[in-house]
Amino acid sequence: MKQIAVKVDDLTVAYNYKPVLWDIDLEIPEGVLMAIVGPNGAGKSTLIKSILGILKPIAGSVSIYDKPYEKQRQLVAYVPQKGSVDWDFPTTALDVVMMGTYGSLGWIKRPKQKEKKAALEALEKVGMLAFKGRQISQLSGGQQQRIFLARALVQNASIYFMDEPFQGVDATTEIAIINILKELRKAGKTVIVVHHDLQTVPEYFDWVTFLNVKKIATGPVKDIFNDDNLTKTYGINYKVSIQE
Amino acid sequence: MLGSFAVLRKQSLLGDAISHAALPGIAIAFLITGAKDTNTLLLGALVSGLIGTFWIRGIVTKTHLKSDTALGLILSLFFGFGMLLLTFIQKQPNANQAGLDKYLFGQAATLVESDVWLMAIVTGLCLFVLLLFWKEFKLLLFDADYTKTLGFNTKFIDVLITSFIVLAIVLGLQTVGVVLMSAMLLAPAAAARQWTNSLATMVLLAAIFGAFSGIFGTAISASQNNLSTGPVIVLVASVFVFVSFVFSPSRGLLFKQIRFIRNRRDLQLHKTLAFMHNIAETHEDISHPHAIKLLNNFQGYTRKTLKKLVEKDYVTLQGNMWSLTETGFETAANLYTKQTTEDE
Numbered sequence: 001m002k003q004i005a006v007k008v009d010d011l012t013v014a015y016n017y018k019p020v021l022w023d024i025d026l027e028i029p030e031g032v033l034m035a036i037v038g039p040n041g042a043g044k045s046t047l048i049k050s051i052l053g054i055l056k057p058i059a060g061s062v063s064i065y066d067k068p069y070e071k072q073r074q075l076v077a078y079v080p081q082k083g084s085v086d087w088d089f090p091t092t093a094l095d096v097v098m099m100g101t102y103g104s105l106g107w108i109k110r111p112k113q114k115e116k117k118a119a120l121e122a123l124e125k126v127g128m129l130a131f132k133g134r135q136i137s138q139l140s141g142g143q144q145q146r147i148f149l150a151r152a153l154v155q156n157a158s159i160y161f162m163d164e165p166f167q168g169v170d171a172t173t174e175i176a177i178i179n180i181l182k183e184l185r186k187a188g189k190t191v192i193v194v195h196h197d198l199q200t201v202p203e204y205f206d207w208v209t210f211l212n213v214k215k216i217a218t219g220p221v222k223d224i225f226n227d228d229n230l231t232k233t234y235g236i237n238y239k240v241s242i243q244e
Numbered sequence: 245m246l247g248s249f250a251v252l253r254k255q256s257l258l259g260d261a262i263s264h265a266a267l268p269g270i271a272i273a274f275l276i277t278g279a280k281d282t283n284t285l286l287l288g289a290l291v292s293g294l295i296g297t298f299w300i301r302g303i304v305t306k307t308h309l310k311s312d313t314a315l316g317l318i319l320s321l322f323f324g325f326g327m328l329l330l331t332f333i334q335k336q337p338n339a340n341q342a343g344l345d346k347y348l349f350g351q352a353a354t355l356v357e358s359d360v361w362l363m364a365i366v367t368g369l370c371l372f373v374l375l376l377f378w379k380e381f382k383l384l385l386f387d388a389d390y391t392k393t394l395g396f397n398t399k400f401i402d403v404l405i406t407s408f409i410v411l412a413i414v415l416g417l418q419t420v421g422v423v424l425m426s427a428m429l430l431a432p433a434a435a436a437r438q439w440t441n442s443l444a445t446m447v448l449l450a451a452i453f454g455a456f457s458g459i460f461g462t463a464i465s466a467s468q469n470n471l472s473t474g475p476v477i478v479l480v481a482s483v484f485v486f487v488s489f490v491f492s493p494s495r496g497l498l499f500k501q502i503r504f505i506r507n508r509r510d511l512q513l514h515k516t517l518a519f520m521h522n523i524a525e526t527h528e529d530i531s532h533p534h535a536i537k538l539l540n541n542f543q544g545y546t547r548k549t550l551k552k553l554v555e556k557d558y559v560t561l562q563g564n565m566w567s568l569t570e571t572g573f574e575t576a577a578n579l580y581t582k583q584t585t586e587d588e
Contacts, residue, residue, distance in 0.1 A: 049389070052392070052393045053392060053393070054389045054392050054393065073393070073394070073395040074395070076393065077393075078389075078390060078393040080387065080389055080390055084387070084389065085386055085387045086386075089385070089386050089443075090437065090440060090441045090442055090443045090445075090446050091382070091386065091441070091442065091443055092441070092442070096386070099382075099383055099386070099387070099390070102379055102380075102383055102394055102396075103393075103394030103395055103396075105379070107377075107380065107396075108376055108377065108379075108380075109379075110378075110379060111379070135441040137441075151390075155394075
């Protein structure tokens, strides 16, 4: 039995009266590439944000490798939705990637050559080295997404949470990103991705969680990615053709 | 300097709200002490400015109101209360009361040496904190959620930035006054943003613009009678903003327009050349002369672009006939590949 990388217990989150997430129990084994799928408003982003402590849950706890999340932050990297920041911010691509090193640096200390080298390596991994000095507003959507990915890579974490990394990117970028994610999995990392395109789930991922306020199902794609669970999650009679 | 942060946080109006919120603090401090000691008055301004800021925070997080609504609400509430207190003070038989209204529009002439020292010290402190927490400030400004996941205490950074903005505003009150203070905070930052894409340069430029506005503004108002300093400083700062909006090389309106026109012209040239290339390709001899009339089928063609092409030696004109030169043919052939690589 593989080790459990992320364990969520009884997580409940509400913005107002209505709960967005209800009593979520989730165990994510180490080394999987997992998709979180569900309709709009199912709480997919909320789940990630609550695990990461960005949102405060009403109840529940999160542990990373059997210890509370707060003590394991350095093991976790986060790729937010691209639209969550102002890309007109006066800074360069390299600078944004450097931000990934800030956490390990801690307060006040400045990034040095070592951090810069790590950032450049990450830029190269995502194929963006040529754009390192580019003002971030002059990057395309796909390039911005790659910059965010590079920033997470720099953190050198064990667990990666990504909020819709394929949103609004072209086919080339999508393939480039998924290849990096598969490489991460090969290196024994755990990758959790909020995903929208059901068609690509069997191709990209080996683990899946169905979510619609409550957890519907979680497990290996080959066992649980079926019409039954899709119908339960999306509420309509959903048929997906799984390519073998 | 600190204005840069306000601008980038899209909380530009916060400065306005804070400065207005400082007014009742000044009035209350005067009512309590009965004296016009600058330091106590500014302390009062600081306290009520901070209260105003945190109320705004509270309104935004606790209710569904948008931040502009919250700002407007607090701004007018505090300013109204401040004005009420001021008029009340004016009715009092205290000889000291004259001069409090100076804080409305500011009067640099009321500054004494100790005030200047206080400003210098606070500026130094601001600089120190700014340099110390530069990395954290930048991170929070760009991506607050991400900052949290890295393990930084975002609330602390947030309070720190806000406190210094409030501090800077309160100190500026004496010079520029409640009503115009926010311009002083934002104008240099807005101007600086036009010139640079680096946060460090932006903050530095904003500081320089701010300082120059101060110096020039004071100089101008000193050379003329009856020109109050605060408004003149703000006007000078606005000139900086105007010049920056129009003349900045990358973001300025002027150069944008010039670039736009130039690009159009280049494209027209390219298009004409490409069209000629297409026709020329149908003949063995690329320099086969063609009637100018042929070009009429092509809409982008103008006599002006044709002349430009002649100047560049891509085309030769003989009477009413044009023919492509050797270089012209090659350039046209390379054009498409070149353009696609440039777009990358």
